[in-house]
Amino acid sequence: MLSKNLTEELNLQVKYELYSAHLYLAMSAYCTDLQMDGFAHWFKIQAEEEKFHAMRFFDFIADMGGRVTMMALEEPANEYDSLADVFEKSLHHEQFVSARIYHLMNIAQTEKEHATISFLNWFVDEQREEEKSFGHILQQVKRFGGEALYHLDKELSTRTFTPPVIN
Ligand SMILES: [Fe+2]
Numbered sequence: 641m642l643s644k645n646l647t648e649e650l651n652l653q654v655k656y657e658l659y660s661a662h663l664y665l666a667m668s669a670y671c672t673d674l675q676m677d678g679f680a681h682w683f684k685i686q687a688e689e690e691k692f693h694a695m696r697f698f699d700f701i702a703d704m705g706g707r708v709t710m711m712a713l714e715e716p717a718n719e720y721d722s723l724a725d726v727f728e729k730s731l732h733h734e735q736f737v738s739a740r741i742y743h744l745m746n747i748a749q750t751e752k753e754h755a756t757i758s759f760l761n762w763f764v765d766e767q768r769e770e771e772k773s774f775g776h777i778l779q780q781v782k783r784f785g786g787e788a789l790y791h792l793d794k795e796l797s798t799r800t801f802t803p804p805v806i807n
Contacts, residue, residue, distance in 0.1 A: 646747055646756060647706040650697055655711040656740055657694035661687040663716040663733060667726050670718065678797030679723065682777075685799045692803050693763070700759050723789075727778035734774050738767040762806065 642650070668683035701708050720726045741763045748756040780792055 642704045642706045643751055646751060646753060649744055649747055650701050651709055653740060654694050654697045656737060657690050657697060659713050661690035662713050664690060666716040666718045667730060670720050670726060676793050678793035682796040682799050685801045688801045723781045727774060727781055731774040731778055734770045738771060741767055
């Protein structure tokens with residue numbers, strides 16, 4: 641049984657994960673406008689991952705006997721200065737999400753809510769990977785120009801998403 645506080649905080653995370661998908665679709669549209677179709681595709685796949693994250697929280701709350709409540713999403717930024725700006729802002733957003741996961745983990749640990757701690761462990765690892773991949777592409781975008789950027793766009797166009805099987 642989840643506490644009221646933990647239920648509210650986990651519900652808020654459903655919203656943040658859906659907002660992440662919303663934000664990354666706005667970034668995808670910006671990349672399409674730049675004719676950077678590989679980057680646009682990469683962000684669409686990222687948005688799918690975020691929806692998957694949202695649904696994991698959604699299902700977890702219900703599995704624990706809690707009540708899911710859906711909340712309004714803010715409008716994300718649709719305009720950016722450059723591809724580097726897109727990755728600066730997306731990395732910054734992922735750092736915010738990591739801080740949220742740590743916040744949830746701190747509450748779960750204080751409450752000794754072990755099922756939630758176990759559930760959140762997957763997200764701690766996932767956020768480390770997210771920050772790494774966003775940071776890596778940011779460095780490449782800052783360093784590359786012309787031909788190299790074109791090749792990176794091609795490489796990003798191959799990204800796929802298969803929902804992982806989680807026990
Ligand atoms: Fe996420």
